[in-house]
Amino acid sequence: MKNKFRISALALAALIFSLTFAAGCGGDAPASDETTAAADVTAETESAETDRGDIPDDLPDDLDFGGEEFTIHVRGDETSYEDFFSEQTGDIIDDVIYNRNRAVEERLNTAISVYRGKGWETYNDELKNIRNAVQAGDDSWDVIAGWSARIPIVANEGLFLNLYELPYLNLDREWWVQTLKEELTIGGKLYFATGDITLTLLEAAYVICFNKALAVDYNVPDLYEAVNNGSWTLDMMAKTASLVSADLNG
Structure with missing residues (x-):
């Protein structure tokens, strides 16, 4: 059954989808207490001798999704789309993304697809689409790679799953940004995470300067x-x- 798969499929995130995302399924709304701490999304320092591709994950060896499709909802802009889908072009990043997806599909017996939503300028309309889809029980998307400035709006409506309750999803692993995880945990619940896969985590990094x-x-x-x-x-x-x-x- 696809509904059962939608919950279990998020195990894929433990392997590759370290991204700013929300699971498109109902859950308790976050508690009202809020934190004002600025999220430190600086990538974890790695040893020069360490290649994260060589670090084993902790998923079961026999994990098999039976050929089900795993769909990621992304913004319509090209950068967000290319974070999760690419063809082999000879470009280093494009080819790595392509080979990563094929390797995951083969190992977990699943098919990865990407749905392109609306872009920055009409993202409020996309929030309506996400809200309507979840409330209607439409399970077209398994993960939402949303715009971090807007997607939290719908989290307060109880539309997303608590990531701490998902099977196989180990948020303590090094490909998740730990400081952000800590800051976004409210009342013991977490609805968003980010990490290595999000290229814009580095491309759109901000700094604060002072005189x-x-x-x-x-x-x-x-x-x-x-x-x-x-x-x-x-x-x-x-x-x-x-x-x-x-x-x-x-």
């Missing part, structure tokens, strides 16, 4: 130390910014 001279003039606390000891949060960033002001109009 060191002004920091000295306004007695701003040591920001490097705040980052190192874990006290650098969105609240602290806002408070720090409020310390610095000047009337340039005299």
